[in-house]
Amino acid sequence: MKNIPFMGLSKRFFTISLVIIAVILLASLVLGVELDVQFKGGSIISYSYEGDLDKDAFAGAARELTGANLSIQASTDIATGRNTMVLTMPGTKSLTGEEMAAVTEGLRERFPNNNLSTLSINNVNATMGAEFLAKCLTAVAVASLLMVIYVAFRFRRIGGWSAGVMGVVALIHDVIVVYGVFVLLRIPLNGNFIAVVLTILGYSLNDTIVIYDRIRENKKLLGDKMSLSDLVDLSINQSFRRTLNTTITTVLAMVVVTVVAFLYNVESIITFSGPMILGLISGVYSSICIAGPLWVRWRNYRDARA
Amino acid sequence: MRKVGKPVFFVVVSLIALLIILSFVGIHWQYGDITTTYIKGAKDIRWGIDIRGGVDVTFSPPEGYDASPEDISKAQAIIETRLINLNITDYEIYPDMERDRIIVRFPWKSDEADFNPEKAIRELGDTAMLTFREGAEVDANGKPTGVTENIILTGDDVESAEYVYGTLTENGPPKHFVSLKFKDSGKQAFADATERLMGSQISIWMDDEMISAPRVNAHITDGQAVIEGQFTAASAAELARKIQGGALPFKLTTENYSTISPSLGEGAKNAMVLAGVIAYLLVGAYMIWQYRLPGMVACISLAGQIGLMIAAITGFFGFVPSFTLTLPGIAGIILSIGFGVDASVITAERIKEEMAIGKTIDGAIVAGYSRAFTAIFDGNITVIIVSLILMGSFGPPNSILAKALKPVFFMFGPTTAGAIYSFGYTLLVGVVANFIMGIFAARLMLRSLCRFRPFRKAWLYGGEK
Secondary structure, three states, X not given: OOOOOOOOOHHHHHXXXXXXXXXXXXXXXXXXXXXXXXXXXXXXXXXXXXXXXXXXXXXXXXXXXXXXXXXXXXXXXXXXXXXXXXXXXXXXXXXXXHHHHHHHHHHHHHOHHHOOEEEXXXXXXXXXHHHHHHHHHHHHHHHHHHHHHHHHHHOHHHOHHHHHHHHHHHHHHHHHHHHHHHHHOOOOEOHHHHHHHHHHHHHHHHHHHHHHHHHHHHHHHHOOOOOHHXXXXXXXXXXXXXXXXXXXXXXXXXXXHHHHXXXXXXXXXXXXXXXXXXXXXXXXXXXXXXXXXXXXXXXXXXXXXX | OOOOOOHHHHHHHHHHHHHHHHHHHOEEEEEOOEEEEEEOOHHHOEEOHHHHOEEEEEEEOOOOOOOOHHHHHHHHHHHHHHHHHOOOOOOEEEXXXXXXXXXXXXEOOOOOOOOOHHHHHHHHHOOOEEEEEEEOOEOOOOOEOHHHHOEEEEHHHEEEEEEEEEOOOOOOOOEEEEEEEEOHHHHHHHHHHHHHOOOOEEEEEEOOXXXXXXXXXXXXXXXXXXXXXXXXXXXXHXXXXXXXXOEOOOOOEEEEEEXXXXXXXXXXXXXXXXXXXXXXXXXXXXXXXXXXXXXXXXXXXXXXXXXXXXXXXXXXXXXXXXXXXXXXXXHHHHHHHHHHHHHHHHHHHHHHHHHHOOOOHHHHHHHHHHHHHHHHHHHHHHHHHHHHHHHHHHOOOOOHHHHHOOOOOOOOOOOOOHHHHHHHHHHHHHHHHHHHHHHHHHHHHHHHHOOOHHHOOHHHHOOOO
């Protein structure tokens, strides 16, 4: 396989990444960011029903029972043929257990022939939702910090701290991309977002570590005979086939999961595996094209100043 | 380096095969009607409520009420009693003393097709203030009015309430009734009331709902009474349960809960299992196509890794409790299998490189594994860091990990998101299994296989044909 001059192309990579990040930030300003009920609080109830059910009549009855201007979505599951009605309370309004029971009983009385049954309820108090989000973000921050410390320690031979920090720059890049996928696909940020972010952090850092590992090894073998720029280029190219094959297999697995989840209409899995695919690709890209080249530039910049 | 014997491959493969069979099928011994489980199989996995359906609810005292830790413990005990009364034994309950919350999670009862989650949540939390009141006068809304506003006793004064089927008088017919016993604190008040209200009613209220209004037939001084009437076994038992469980000093509110029906989760489970099988076959085919013999070994070690993970989730041995597997938990399994594949890819690439610089097959395998090790090791350790953080911050509040992380997460209550905890657990187990299978077992298998004549061909290891 021909060597790819990653270092030579680094300016192009940086530009591409900056443009993507700018688009995502702009998009989230324009489109707005939606938080899931899990984080912002609120109430979503879904009922399954049989036979014909008039959506407007159902909506009217539900509005009357809750006294709120809620929105209704009707859908049919392709795989099972089940009909569902999903009620969403406006804003962050949630219902108490008693109110919820009264709504369900009221709807059953009004639509006795449709055999209504509760499929799922998601009712979250706004304060507790905000606390859950804060806790998730803290977990992400703490995990990242510990990973930087670990990388700094293991790669102290090749200037651990700067390597660790550049690894984290690549991670931030990936988190922004995952965030962008949620924003652009209009998926509200939920627990899956946190799970994807954590997964990508682990994956992307793993990719970066494989490259750093090769740099560490080559440094030991070649010493200072080679310039840093060439050393990094060589290391990325040597580990390139591994990077490619690992990415192909993991993306392949995630595509299978997404397709099957789509056929079964399991939304909770699609919103996990879909963004994951793009996150995986971003993780590989950022490790090869951002972390390594950026690190070389930083080291050269520092050496030039000293 | 010492050579690995030819039989080693067969030993390792049979051990892996045994592990997979045991972890999927388990060992059960049936004697008459009783099944004893020695080794748990895949069907003994405890599925999370997001898969098999169930209820996740957070109870808290009304706004503005500052509950003491004793109050919360008491509320927890009451909820536990009520859960058992509802015949739910497979529950998880986490009290949060600092934030005055109680988190309860329980699965859908499998034998009950028509389980009503709203009703269960309401029964657990909302029926809390038990009072015995004078008379049985209600206003238009069914609320107590007039003399009935006078409270004689509260649930605090009740020692016990039991459902009994038996005779009340010596030769009378057997009946269903509720036997009540009051604490010393309530004996005097009850004696006074039964004397004063002889022939009229004493009503029993659960919050603003009158659950019974028996007529006083005797002056009771010893604090022991019975409620009789047109009871069936079920209605008498329900009344006894309400009286028994009702001694909570405050009302519990539930603004935070979710339920999911089993039919919804079942589809997700089947989808994930199907996706897992397809993904394994595709990835396996790709690995063999790319790496030939090392790819073949990777398929076996991956299967072993999956077997180990299933064993860790079921608890394997009959006496070890199994782990609750949620949807994110399954995602964790898939992810760690990804790490398993990565370990095989890194190693196979290294072996190929060593072959390319002209090493012998044995030399290339030994060098390939040792060179690949640091990268695999560092990558997997970082994943372990992530999984430990997740387990500590979202797991049960009294675990060692949670305590170690307390200084970091001090401002958050144990708002345990069981789903995310499950992700951390399967990831951790998966990475450990990867060390055992992907590195140790795979190396043994390859070094043993390469001694067989048909496998002594360079192209099988990525060399020239």
